[in-house]
Amino acid sequence: MLDPKLIQELINRAKAAYEQAYVPYSHYPVGSAALFSSGKIYSGCNVENASYGLTVCAERNAIFQAIARGERELKAIVIAVPSDVFPSPCGACRQVIREFAVDCPVILMNGQGHLRWTSLKVLLPEAFGPEFL
């Protein structure tokens, strides 16, 4: 189980990440913090582009930071937004999470600081993953 202090740290890091979001087009900042098997936390924000389709979501930016540092096993991920409605990871991000976790807690946080706990298996049932290949 996840230590409540660790969850709080993930939340703090996800909130700090959305403060750095580069969102001149959507004005929808997202921050994410991912816990990997080493015990380290990696964070990321969404980064948009004038060529809109090149935007990269907060979740993928957090995960890719971790992978570049040698991590491979995702243990939990927090996704935070400053707005009222809970966030929900896009399909691409669900599949990227699946690459590094068969299942893991996905903790969603809105701008009031309310949490909604879900899991990768709920968000992406019957998923295709690396062990199929």
Ligand SMILES: O=c1ccn([C@H]2C[C@H](O)[C@@H](CO)O2)c(=O)[nH]1
């Ligand atoms: O889970 C999500 C959903 C959306 N976005 C970003 C992409 C884009 O910058 C903006 C609006 O889609 O929000 C994320 O970073 N993560």
